Amino acid sequence: MQAAHATAARVGGRRPGLVGWLLLCPMLLWLAAFVVVPTLILAYASFTRADEDTGFPIYRGGLTFENYRRIVLDDDGHFLRTEQEEITTVDRDGTERVTGTHATTVIAAPYLRVFGSSLLYAGITTVLCVFVGYPMAWYIGRANERTRNRLLMLVMIPFWTGFLIRTYAWITILATDGLLNGLLQYTHAITQPFGMLYTPGAVVLGLVYSYLPFMILPIYGSVEKLDHTLVEAALDLGAGPLATFRKIILPLTRPGIAAGVLLVFVPAVGMYAISSLMGGGRTPMIGDVIQNQFFTGRDWPFGCALGITLVAMFVAAFAILAKFRSSVTGSDHAFRAR
Amino acid sequence: MNSDPSKPMVELRAVSKRYGDLLAVRDVSLTVRRGEFLTLLGPSGCGKTTLLRMLAGFETPDAGCVLIDAEDVTALPPNRRDVNQVFQSYALFPHLTVEKNIAFGLQMKRLPKAEIAAKVRHAIDLVALQGKEAAMPATLSGGQKQRVALARAIVCEPKVLLLDEPLSALDAKLRGQMQIELKNLQRTLGITFVFVTHAQDEALTMSDRIAVLHRGAIEQLGTADEIYHRPKTRFVAEFIGQANMMTASVRNREGADALLAIGGEFTLRAHVAAIPATAQSVTISIRAEKIQICGDGAAAENSFAAEIEDVLFRGEMLQLTVRTPDGLRFAVVIANTGGARKPHQVGNRVRCVIHRSDIVVVDS
Numbered sequence: 001m002q003a004a005h006a007t008a009a010r011v012g013g014r015r016p017g018l019v020g021w022l023l024l025c026p027m028l029l030w031l032a033a034f035v036v037v038p039t040l041i042l043a044y045a046s047f048t049r050a051d052e053d054t055g056f057p058i059y060r061g062g063l064t065f066e067n068y069r070r071i072v073l074d075d076d077g078h079f080l081r082t083e084q085e086e087i088t089t090v091d092r093d094g095t096e097r098v099t100g101t102h103a104t105t106v107i108a109a110p111y112l113r114v115f116g117s118s119l120l121y122a123g124i125t126t127v128l129c130v131f132v133g134y135p136m137a138w139y140i141g142r143a144n145e146r147t148r149n150r151l152l153m154l155v156m157i158p159f160w161t162g163f164l165i166r167t168y169a170w171i172t173i174l175a176t177d178g179l180l181n182g183l184l185q186y187t188h189a190i191t192q193p194f195g196m197l198y199t200p201g202a203v204v205l206g207l208v209y210s211y212l213p214f215m216i217l218p219i220y221g222s223v224e225k226l227d228h229t230l231v232e233a234a235l236d237l238g239a240g241p242l243a244t245f246r247k248i249i250l251p252l253t254r255p256g257i258a259a260g261v262l263l264v265f266v267p268a269v270g271m272y273a274i275s276s277l278m279g280g281g282r283t284p285m286i287g288d289v290i291q292n293q294f295f296t297g298r299d300w301p302f303g304c305a306l307g308i309t310l311v312a313m314f315v316a317a318f319a320i321l322a323k324f325r326s327s328v329t330g331s332d333h334a335f336r337a338r
Numbered sequence: 339m340n341s342d343p344s345k346p347m348v349e350l351r352a353v354s355k356r357y358g359d360l361l362a363v364r365d366v367s368l369t370v371r372r373g374e375f376l377t378l379l380g381p382s383g384c385g386k387t388t389l390l391r392m393l394a395g396f397e398t399p400d401a402g403c404v405l406i407d408a409e410d411v412t413a414l415p416p417n418r419r420d421v422n423q424v425f426q427s428y429a430l431f432p433h434l435t436v437e438k439n440i441a442f443g444l445q446m447k448r449l450p451k452a453e454i455a456a457k458v459r460h461a462i463d464l465v466a467l468q469g470k471e472a473a474m475p476a477t478l479s480g481g482q483k484q485r486v487a488l489a490r491a492i493v494c495e496p497k498v499l500l501l502d503e504p505l506s507a508l509d510a511k512l513r514g515q516m517q518i519e520l521k522n523l524q525r526t527l528g529i530t531f532v533f534v535t536h537a538q539d540e541a542l543t544m545s546d547r548i549a550v551l552h553r554g555a556i557e558q559l560g561t562a563d564e565i566y567h568r569p570k571t572r573f574v575a576e577f578i579g580q581a582n583m584m585t586a587s588v589r590n591r592e593g594a595d596a597l598l599a600i601g602g603e604f605t606l607r608a609h610v611a612a613i614p615a616t617a618q619s620v621t622i623s624i625r626a627e628k629i630q631i632c633g634d635g636a637a638a639e640n641s642f643a644a645e646i647e648d649v650l651f652r653g654e655m656l657q658l659t660v661r662t663p664d665g666l667r668f669a670v671v672i673a674n675t676g677g678a679r680k681p682h683q684v685g686n687r688v689r690c691v692i693h694r695s696d697i698v699v700v701d702s
Contacts, residue, residue, distance in 0.1 A: 232396055232423075233425060235416040236395075236423045243446060247442070262493055310600070
């Protein structure tokens with residue numbers, strides 16, 4: 001019982017003492033100056049109108065919900081819209097014939113749809129990062145120390161160059177007259193170059209490439225901490241490799257996966273540049289749209305409103321996640337035991 | 339179980355295992371009988387854990403084969419062997435409750451839920467962990483974790499239970515208590531136990547037979563009594579208990595007896611039936627507690643005068659160092675019955691007696 005209390009005390013939020021507060025001071029000041037205050041300015045600006053010439057917010061021009069209305073509703077004030085789609089069938093002789101229409105209800109507001117596609121891109125990216133990153137993280141975490149350090153180095157080397165430079169590198173690889181098409185043609189694998197760049201696939205590739213290390217490192221952290229005798233114990237108790245993974249390894253490395261998912265998904269939603277550079281701007285992500293408002297679009301208040309909406313979405317998501325977590329004790333206990 | 343009671347439960351046939359340059363296990367053959375409590379005893383690095391891991395299936399021997407219940411399991415992975423292990427670190431699953439830890443093996447066997455529940459309850463009763471079913475391992479004491487690990491392994495009713503130094507993390511008092519409980523449990527369940535330890539007291543207390551390992555090979559296999567009183571090698575004699583090891587030259591051989599000269603003039607009469615007639619020089623072992631101290635009595639056989647050079651108070655025992663006039667030193671352990679009288683003090687002259695059958699020739 002005493003042990004249980006001790007554990008609870010250690011885990012439960014202990015209030016920092018005077019020294020604790022002093023130590024926290026720099027971080028709190030930093031957060032206040034560079035996170036809280038700017039967010040408040042952003043929030044305020046999102047309720048203003050834009051100066052028509054400069055695009056700057058008119059701070060004293062009264063407040064309006066117009067910017068948020070533009071995000072949620074389309075120009076005609078609709079939230080949803082019904083799209084008629086023609087169903088065509090191809091006859092035996094090859095002529096196309098319209099045989100009916102198909103109605104689908106879609107979200108009307110274009111900006112909301114960009115939010116949607118950004119979430120989708122980020123979601124696909126996150127899932128791919130988990131599936132690609134987990135095996136790598138596992139291998140690194142289980143390797144001997146020498147190999148492990150070398151592999152970790154390899155994971156981190158891309159950070160030595162700028163992210164834009166790396167994205168441009170991908171463009172030279174994927175372009176129609178790029179390296180990959182050249183290689184495939186040279187080896188006669190293909191006769192015609194095919195368009196890889198400026199596709200949704202290229203965007204996802206760029207995103208996965210950029211965010212993979214952020215998935216690998218936290219998972220590696222929990223794999224490395226995982227006591228291997230637990231794996232042996234599971235095997236010893238008759239669990240096959242798959243059951244061992246599902247019942248023991250996965251729950252115990254879940255904190256790493258959760259951290260990786262957050263580190264990948266959150267920034268990936270707001271990512272800019274990759275979608276315009278590698279997707280050719282055909283499938284804009286919300287990050288690009290926000291960036292546009294401040295530069296070519298010249299509508300800062302609307303950009304602020306988009307930004308605040310994005311932040312609000314994350315806050316909501318975190319709140320739901322936190323609630324979900326407190327009801328599921330499993331993965332947390334794994335952490336406490338260490 | 340298709341068990342044939344006449345066949346041994348475990349059989350190692352000439353197994354060897356090499357790690358790089360290190361030959362961890364060299365050509366070990368060993369059989370464990372049904373329902374036997376067999377201990378692999380030896381210092382760290384002697385190969386005992388490697389042997390256990392071969393039985394569990396975590397290591398594959400480079401040569402030789404492993405049989406469990408007359409079935410060759412050499413190539414079988416651990417999850418398909420009918421053995422369970424109690425790990426040194428307990429290896430309890432930190433994200434599962436006590437109950438779920440114990441149920442894990444049964445769930446893997448896909449037993450019906452009601453049966454699992456009944457067996458888990460029985461196992462919890464057996465190791466006296468009632469009331470801790472829903473506790474997480476991190477909240478348990480060392481002794482309780484130990485019991486969970488034990489329950490988790492025995493609930494699967496394995497043919498062989500492997501125990502890898504399971505008591506080493508417990509404090510001395512709890513260790514003594516668990517030794518008795520383990521032995522009782524093994525008797526009640528009738529499961530074959532293979533127990534690995536470097537602690538001789540554990541081995542001597544619990545085992546039906548002990549295999550003393552040294553440098554990857556079995557030095558001696560026998561009951562606690564045999565290992566203790568009749569060590570076959572110098573290593574066994576030195577590793578177990580406290581022994582006076584001496585080199586002696588054989589003189590005046592008379593049938594089974596001979597006069598052994600140690601150093602110069604000091605002689606002891608001993609049984610030497612086991613040593614070849616041609617042996618000139620032998621190594622003998624005399625257990626420290628076999629040397630009796632009898633104040634200043636008459637000159638019996640193998641008795642000699644000595645002076646107490648050192649006294650160590652060890653609770654129920656006194657550990658003495660005595661020195662003969664020739665300069666030979668003997669370690670002597672006697673029951674501490676003195677109390678306030680303190681009969682044995684440094685500088686006292688005493689008479690020591692060694693019975694001739696207590697002199698064991700370990701090397702010739």
